[in-house]
Amino acid sequence: MHSFLRVSLLLAVLLMGCGRLLGLDCDDTNCSDYPTRMAAQLDYEADPECRADLDADHDGVACEEDTGDEVHCSSASGCECSGKNRDACFADASCCLWVVGQGCGCR
Numbered sequence: 829m830h831s832f833l834r835v836s837l838l839l840a841v842l843l844m845g846c847g848r849l850l851g852l853d854c855d856d857t858n859c860s861d862y863p864t865r866m867a868a869q870l871d872y873e874a875d876p877e878c879r880a881d882l883d884a885d886h887d888g889v890a891c892e893e894d895t896g897d898e899v900h901c902s903s904a905s906g907c908e909c910s911g912k913n914r915d916a917c918f919a920d921a922s923c924c925l926w927v928v929g930q931g932c933g934c935r
Contacts, residue, residue, distance in 0.1 A: 854878035859891035865921045888928050907934035 854875075859882060862868035872879040872890035882890035909917060909924035909932045917924045917932035925935050 857881065862891065865891045866918050869918055869921070889926060892925070909934050 855878070857871070857879060859865075859868055862871065868879075868882050868891040869889065872882045876883075876888075879890065880886075885892070907923050909920065912920070912924060912932040914926055914932070917926040923935055924932050926932055
């Protein structure tokens with residue numbers, strides 16, 4: 829009887845872990861669910877396994893497509909994004925774009 833309980837408990841724990849691996853306990857989200865790219869990025873970074881759908885090209889940047897939170901930026905040559913660290917680049921996500929391996933640049 830005790831071995832049956834142990835096996836049952838082990839099986840339950842394994843199945844719970846498989847559900848997480850398969851994304852079964854993740855809420856379905858879309859970029860349109862977030863008010864800004866920065867909000868989507870923060871949620872993605874908090875749980876990249878569950879929010880993988882926010883990063884279509886798998887480069888670590890969520891919701892790179894137009895989210896409607898666009899503002900007018902100065903010209904590409906004078907957008908002042910170059911040299912910003914990652915957090916500062918995301919903070920100015922309307923004009924700046926963080927590219928993994930390259931850093932911050934103009935949109």
